[in-house]
Amino acid sequence: MYSPGAVNDFLAEQLREMAPHRAILRAVECKWMSRLELERPVLDVGCGDGHFAEICFRGRTIDVGLDPKSRDLAEARTRTGVFHLLIRGSATTLPFADGSFATVVSNSVLEHIPDVDRALAEIARVLRRPDRDRGVEGGILAITMPSEHYGEFLLGSTTLRHLGLGVLARAYEGFLNRLSRHVHVDPPELWQARLEAAGLAVEERFYYFSAAAHRRFDLSHYLGIPNLVSKRVFGRWVLFPGQMAPFESWLRPCYDEPRPAVGAYQFFRARRR
Numbered sequence: 001m002y003s004p005g006a007v008n009d010f011l012a013e014q015l016r017e018m019a020p021h022r023a024i025l026r027a028v029e030c031k032w033m034s035r036l037e038l039e040r041p042v043l044d045v046g047c048g049d050g051h052f053a054e055i056c057f058r059g060r061t062i063d064v065g066l067d068p069k070s071r072d073l074a075e076a077r078t079r080t081g082v083f084h085l086l087i088r089g090s091a092t093t094l095p096f097a098d099g100s101f102a103t104v105v106s107n108s109v110l111e112h113i114p115d116v117d118r119a120l121a122e123i124a125r126v127l128r129r130p131d132r133d134r135g136v137e138g139g140i141l142a143i144t145m146p147s148e149h150y151g152e153f154l155l156g157s158t159t160l161r162h163l164g165l166g167v168l169a170r171a172y173e174g175f176l177n178r179l180s181r182h183v184h185v186d187p188p189e190l191w192q193a194r195l196e197a198a199g200l201a202v203e204e205r206f207y208y209f210s211a212a213a214h215r216r217f218d219l220s221h222y223l224g225i226p227n228l229v230s231k232r233v234f235g236r237w238v239l240f241p242g243q244m245a246p247f248e249s250w251l252r253p254c255y256d257e258p259r260p261a262v263g264a265y266q267f268f269r270a271r272r273r
Contacts, residue, residue: 008030008034008055008058010026010027010028010030010031010034010055010056010255011023011024011027011248011251011252011255012248013027013030013055014026014027014030014055015027015238015244015245015247015248015251016238016241016244017051017236017237017238018051018227018237018238019220019224019227019228019231019237019238020220020223020224020227020244020247020251021217021218021220021221021224022224022237023244023247023251024213024216024217024220024251024254024255025108025209025217025265026051026052026055027255028208028209028213028254028255028265029052029056029107029108029144029208029265030052030055030056031255032144032208032267033056033057033105033107033142033144033267034056034057036103036105036140036142036269037103038057038060038062038103038105039102039103039139039140040063040102040103041063041064041100041101041102041103042061042062042063042064042101042102042103042104042105043062043063043064043065043066043094043096043100043101043103043104043105043126044062044064044065044066044083044104044105044106045066045091045094045104045105045106045109045119045123046066046067046091046106046107046108046109046110046112047062047065047066047067047072047073047076047083047086048067048069048072048076049072049073049075049076049079050065050072050075050076050079050082050083051079052107053065053079053082053083053105054079054082056107057082061081061082061083061084062082062083062084062105063083063084063085063101064083064084064085064086064087064096064101065082065083065085065086065087066086066087066088066089066091066094067086067088067089068088068089068090069088070088073086073088091106091109091110091113091119091122091123092113092115092118092119092122093122094122094123094125094126096126097126098125098126098129099125099126099127099128099129099139100126100128101126101127101128101139102127102128102139102140103139103140103141103142104123104126104127104139104140104141104142105141105142105143106123106141106142106143106144107143107144108144108145108146108265109143109145110143110145110184111145111146111182111183111184111185112181112182112183113183113184114183116183116184116194117194117197117198120194120195120197120198120200121198121199123141123198123200124141124198124199124200124272127139127140127141127200127272128272129272130271130272130273137271138201138271138272138273139271139272140269140270140271140272141195141200141268141269141270141271141272142267142268142269143267143268143270144265144266144267144268145184145191145265145266146180146182146185146264146265146266147185147186147187147188147207147262147263147264147265147266148185148186148187149207149211149214149262149263149264150173150176150177150182150185150214150264150265151170151172151173151174151176151177151185152173153210153211153214153215153263153264154172154173154176154214154215154218155214155215155216155218155219156169156172156176156218157169157170157172157173157176158211158215160172176218188205188207188266188268191205191266191268192205192268195268195270199272199273200270200271200272200273201270201271201272201273202268202269202270203269203270203271204267204268204269205266205267205268205269206259206266206267207259207260207261207262207263207264207265207266207267208259208260208263208265208266208267209254209260209263209264209265210254210257210260210262210263210264211260211262211263211264212253212254212257213253213254213257213264214263214264216250216251216254217254217264220247220251223247
Protein backbone atom coordinates (compact mmCIF):
# COMPACT_ATOMS: atom_id res chain seq x y z
CA MET A 1 0.00 0.00 0.00
CA TYR A 2 2.71 2.46 0.97
CA SER A 3 6.38 2.84 0.21
CA PRO A 4 8.58 2.26 3.29
CA GLY A 5 11.28 4.62 2.00
CA ALA A 6 13.39 6.91 4.16
CA VAL A 7 11.74 9.81 5.91
CA ASN A 8 12.54 13.16 4.29
CA ASP A 9 12.56 16.60 5.87
CA PHE A 10 10.06 18.10 3.47
CA LEU A 11 9.79 21.34 5.45
CA ALA A 12 13.48 22.17 5.02
CA GLU A 13 13.25 21.29 1.31
CA GLN A 14 10.18 23.42 0.71
CA LEU A 15 11.65 26.43 2.51
CA ARG A 16 14.62 26.47 0.13
CA GLU A 17 12.34 27.68 -2.67
CA MET A 18 8.93 28.63 -1.27
CA ALA A 19 7.29 31.42 0.72
CA PRO A 20 6.47 30.34 4.30
CA HIS A 21 2.73 29.78 3.81
CA ARG A 22 3.30 27.62 0.75
CA ALA A 23 6.25 25.82 2.31
CA ILE A 24 4.48 24.61 5.44
CA LEU A 25 1.32 23.47 3.67
CA ARG A 26 3.14 21.69 0.84
CA ALA A 27 5.59 20.11 3.32
CA VAL A 28 2.75 18.56 5.34
CA GLU A 29 1.06 17.39 2.13
CA CYS A 30 4.34 15.83 1.01
CA LYS A 31 4.53 14.00 4.33
CA TRP A 32 1.22 12.25 3.69
CA MET A 33 1.34 11.90 -0.11
CA SER A 34 4.87 10.49 -0.17
CA ARG A 35 3.68 7.28 1.52
CA LEU A 36 2.04 6.14 -1.72
CA GLU A 37 3.73 3.36 -3.69
CA LEU A 38 2.80 5.02 -7.02
CA GLU A 39 2.13 1.89 -9.03
CA ARG A 40 2.72 2.86 -12.64
CA PRO A 41 1.54 4.27 -14.91
CA VAL A 42 0.94 7.39 -12.80
CA LEU A 43 -1.04 10.54 -13.70
CA ASP A 44 -0.67 13.82 -11.80
CA VAL A 45 -3.85 15.89 -12.32
CA GLY A 46 -3.08 19.57 -11.82
CA CYS A 47 0.68 19.07 -11.68
CA GLY A 48 1.37 22.83 -11.88
CA ASP A 49 5.03 23.77 -12.13
CA GLY A 50 6.13 20.34 -10.92
CA HIS A 51 7.73 21.60 -7.70
CA PHE A 52 5.47 19.52 -5.45
CA ALA A 53 6.02 16.27 -7.39
CA GLU A 54 9.76 16.86 -7.61
CA ILE A 55 10.09 17.00 -3.81
CA CYS A 56 7.29 14.65 -2.76
CA PHE A 57 8.06 11.80 -5.17
CA ARG A 58 11.82 12.24 -5.55
CA GLY A 59 13.34 9.27 -7.33
CA ARG A 60 9.95 8.08 -8.61
CA THR A 61 9.04 9.31 -12.07
CA ILE A 62 5.48 10.45 -12.85
CA ASP A 63 4.40 9.13 -16.24
CA VAL A 64 2.08 12.03 -17.13
CA GLY A 65 1.56 15.46 -15.63
CA LEU A 66 -1.53 17.39 -16.72
CA ASP A 67 -2.33 21.05 -16.12
CA PRO A 68 -4.35 23.77 -17.90
CA LYS A 69 -1.66 26.47 -17.53
CA SER A 70 1.02 26.69 -20.21
CA ARG A 71 3.36 28.81 -18.06
CA ASP A 72 3.35 26.28 -15.23
CA LEU A 73 3.95 23.42 -17.66
CA ALA A 74 6.90 25.30 -19.14
CA GLU A 75 8.48 25.45 -15.69
CA ALA A 76 7.65 21.79 -15.03
CA ARG A 77 9.58 20.87 -18.19
CA THR A 78 12.73 22.33 -16.64
CA ARG A 79 12.54 19.81 -13.76
CA THR A 80 14.62 16.92 -15.03
CA GLY A 81 13.42 13.39 -14.36
CA VAL A 82 10.11 14.29 -12.72
CA PHE A 83 7.66 13.65 -15.60
CA HIS A 84 7.90 11.46 -18.67
CA LEU A 85 5.24 13.52 -20.43
CA LEU A 86 3.54 16.85 -19.76
CA ILE A 87 0.18 17.68 -21.33
CA ARG A 88 -1.95 20.80 -21.27
CA GLY A 89 -5.52 19.81 -20.52
CA SER A 90 -8.53 19.90 -18.22
CA ALA A 91 -9.43 17.47 -15.46
CA THR A 92 -13.01 17.47 -16.72
CA THR A 93 -11.99 16.13 -20.16
CA LEU A 94 -8.97 13.89 -19.70
CA PRO A 95 -7.34 13.00 -23.06
CA PHE A 96 -6.66 9.37 -22.17
CA ALA A 97 -8.25 6.00 -22.87
CA ASP A 98 -10.28 4.16 -20.25
CA GLY A 99 -8.17 2.38 -17.66
CA SER A 100 -4.90 4.05 -18.69
CA PHE A 101 -3.46 4.57 -15.19
CA ALA A 102 -2.80 2.48 -12.10
CA THR A 103 -2.41 5.58 -9.90
CA VAL A 104 -3.75 9.13 -10.06
CA VAL A 105 -2.57 11.84 -7.66
CA SER A 106 -4.03 15.32 -7.35
CA ASN A 107 -2.76 17.64 -4.64
CA SER A 108 -4.93 20.64 -3.65
CA VAL A 109 -6.53 20.83 -7.09
CA LEU A 110 -10.11 19.55 -7.05
CA GLU A 111 -11.35 22.34 -4.77
CA HIS A 112 -10.71 24.79 -7.62
CA ILE A 113 -12.81 22.94 -10.24
CA PRO A 114 -16.48 24.05 -10.48
CA ASP A 115 -17.66 20.78 -12.09
CA VAL A 116 -15.82 18.56 -9.66
CA ASP A 117 -18.22 15.64 -10.15
CA ARG A 118 -17.29 15.50 -13.83
CA ALA A 119 -13.61 15.67 -12.95
CA LEU A 120 -13.96 12.75 -10.54
CA ALA A 121 -15.91 10.77 -13.14
CA GLU A 122 -13.10 11.37 -15.65
CA ILE A 123 -10.45 10.34 -13.14
CA ALA A 124 -12.39 7.16 -12.34
CA ARG A 125 -12.71 6.43 -16.08
CA VAL A 126 -8.96 6.56 -16.71
CA LEU A 127 -8.11 4.51 -13.61
CA ARG A 128 -7.54 0.79 -14.06
CA ARG A 129 -10.60 -1.34 -13.42
CA PRO A 130 -10.24 -4.39 -11.15
CA ASP A 131 -10.08 -7.83 -12.78
CA ARG A 132 -10.66 -10.52 -10.20
CA ASP A 133 -10.03 -13.34 -12.69
CA ARG A 134 -6.48 -12.04 -13.21
CA GLY A 135 -6.00 -10.91 -9.61
CA VAL A 136 -5.73 -7.25 -10.62
CA GLU A 137 -6.92 -4.59 -8.20
CA GLY A 138 -8.53 -1.34 -9.23
CA GLY A 139 -6.41 1.77 -9.63
CA ILE A 140 -5.75 4.17 -6.74
CA LEU A 141 -6.63 7.86 -6.45
CA ALA A 142 -4.94 10.01 -3.77
CA ILE A 143 -6.17 13.58 -3.27
CA THR A 144 -5.93 16.47 -0.82
CA MET A 145 -8.12 19.52 -0.42
CA PRO A 146 -9.25 22.07 2.21
CA SER A 147 -11.94 20.94 4.61
CA GLU A 148 -15.06 22.70 5.85
CA HIS A 149 -12.90 24.14 8.66
CA TYR A 150 -10.55 26.07 6.36
CA GLY A 151 -12.13 29.47 6.98
CA GLU A 152 -13.05 28.85 10.61
CA PHE A 153 -9.45 28.00 11.66
CA LEU A 154 -7.75 31.01 10.05
CA LEU A 155 -6.00 33.38 12.46
CA GLY A 156 -7.91 36.38 11.13
CA SER A 157 -11.36 34.84 11.50
CA THR A 158 -10.50 33.28 14.89
CA THR A 159 -9.35 36.63 16.25
CA LEU A 160 -12.38 38.49 14.93
CA ARG A 161 -14.77 35.95 16.45
CA HIS A 162 -13.03 36.26 19.84
CA LEU A 163 -13.61 40.00 19.59
CA GLY A 164 -17.31 39.40 18.99
CA LEU A 165 -17.07 40.52 15.33
CA GLY A 166 -18.78 37.56 13.70
CA VAL A 167 -19.76 39.42 10.53
CA LEU A 168 -16.17 40.52 9.93
CA ALA A 169 -14.93 36.99 10.72
CA ARG A 170 -17.17 35.54 8.01
CA ALA A 171 -16.07 38.28 5.61
CA TYR A 172 -12.43 37.38 6.28
CA GLU A 173 -13.14 33.69 5.64
CA GLY A 174 -14.78 34.60 2.34
CA PHE A 175 -11.87 36.83 1.38
CA LEU A 176 -9.26 34.09 1.94
CA ASN A 177 -11.36 31.52 0.08
CA ARG A 178 -11.70 33.89 -2.88
CA LEU A 179 -8.00 34.72 -2.74
CA SER A 180 -7.24 30.99 -2.83
CA ARG A 181 -9.82 30.47 -5.62
CA HIS A 182 -11.65 27.81 -3.61
CA VAL A 183 -14.90 26.67 -5.17
CA HIS A 184 -15.43 23.70 -2.84
CA VAL A 185 -14.67 23.85 0.91
CA ASP A 186 -16.67 20.83 2.00
CA PRO A 187 -16.78 18.20 4.78
CA PRO A 188 -15.34 14.70 4.27
CA GLU A 189 -18.78 13.14 4.12
CA LEU A 190 -19.60 15.13 0.99
CA TRP A 191 -16.27 14.29 -0.65
CA GLN A 192 -16.77 10.62 0.16
CA ALA A 193 -20.22 10.73 -1.45
CA ARG A 194 -18.73 12.33 -4.56
CA LEU A 195 -16.02 9.69 -4.80
CA GLU A 196 -18.47 6.84 -4.34
CA ALA A 197 -20.81 8.31 -6.98
CA ALA A 198 -17.88 8.26 -9.41
CA GLY A 199 -17.24 4.56 -8.74
CA LEU A 200 -14.41 5.00 -6.24
CA ALA A 201 -14.36 3.20 -2.89
CA VAL A 202 -12.74 5.23 -0.10
CA GLU A 203 -10.06 3.21 1.72
CA GLU A 204 -8.60 5.98 3.86
CA ARG A 205 -9.53 9.50 4.84
CA PHE A 206 -8.29 11.85 7.52
CA TYR A 207 -7.90 15.51 8.45
CA TYR A 208 -4.52 17.20 8.65
CA PHE A 209 -3.34 20.71 9.59
CA SER A 210 -4.72 21.52 13.03
CA ALA A 211 -6.34 24.81 14.02
CA ALA A 212 -3.05 25.94 15.60
CA ALA A 213 -1.09 25.07 12.45
CA HIS A 214 -3.64 26.84 10.29
CA ARG A 215 -3.34 30.03 12.34
CA ARG A 216 0.41 30.06 11.73
CA PHE A 217 -0.24 29.33 8.06
CA ASP A 218 -2.55 32.36 7.89
CA LEU A 219 -0.04 34.63 9.62
CA SER A 220 2.62 33.37 7.21
CA HIS A 221 0.73 35.00 4.35
CA TYR A 222 1.60 38.40 5.81
CA LEU A 223 5.10 37.53 7.04
CA GLY A 224 5.82 36.25 3.54
CA ILE A 225 4.99 39.52 1.75
CA PRO A 226 8.73 40.11 1.04
CA ASN A 227 8.76 36.73 -0.71
CA LEU A 228 5.79 37.79 -2.83
CA VAL A 229 7.62 40.96 -3.83
CA SER A 230 10.76 39.03 -4.80
CA LYS A 231 8.65 36.57 -6.79
CA ARG A 232 7.06 39.41 -8.75
CA VAL A 233 10.34 41.26 -9.31
CA PHE A 234 12.91 38.48 -9.66
CA GLY A 235 10.74 35.43 -10.45
CA ARG A 236 11.86 33.65 -7.26
CA TRP A 237 10.26 33.33 -3.82
CA VAL A 238 13.65 32.86 -2.11
CA LEU A 239 16.67 34.88 -3.21
CA PHE A 240 19.57 33.43 -1.19
CA PRO A 241 20.43 30.36 0.92
CA GLY A 242 19.45 30.71 4.56
CA GLN A 243 16.86 33.40 3.88
CA MET A 244 14.05 31.25 5.27
CA ALA A 245 15.98 29.84 8.26
CA PRO A 246 14.06 32.00 10.80
CA PHE A 247 10.81 30.39 9.66
CA GLU A 248 11.98 26.81 10.01
CA SER A 249 11.94 26.53 13.81
CA TRP A 250 8.68 28.51 14.01
CA LEU A 251 6.90 26.25 11.52
CA ARG A 252 8.49 22.98 12.69
CA PRO A 253 5.74 22.18 15.28
CA CYS A 254 3.12 22.45 12.51
CA TYR A 255 5.09 20.02 10.36
CA ASP A 256 5.79 17.52 13.16
CA GLU A 257 2.30 17.47 14.68
CA PRO A 258 0.33 14.21 14.58
CA ARG A 259 -2.87 14.03 12.59
CA PRO A 260 -5.52 16.10 14.40
CA ALA A 261 -9.06 14.89 15.09
CA VAL A 262 -10.29 17.86 13.05
CA GLY A 263 -8.23 19.85 10.57
CA ALA A 264 -8.27 22.59 7.98
CA TYR A 265 -7.32 20.12 5.21
CA GLN A 266 -8.15 16.51 4.37
CA PHE A 267 -6.62 13.52 2.59
CA PHE A 268 -8.43 10.75 0.71
CA ARG A 269 -7.23 7.51 -0.82
CA ALA A 270 -9.82 5.69 -2.93
CA ARG A 271 -9.80 2.66 -5.24
CA ARG A 272 -11.58 2.11 -8.56
CA ARG A 273 -14.45 -0.31 -8.07
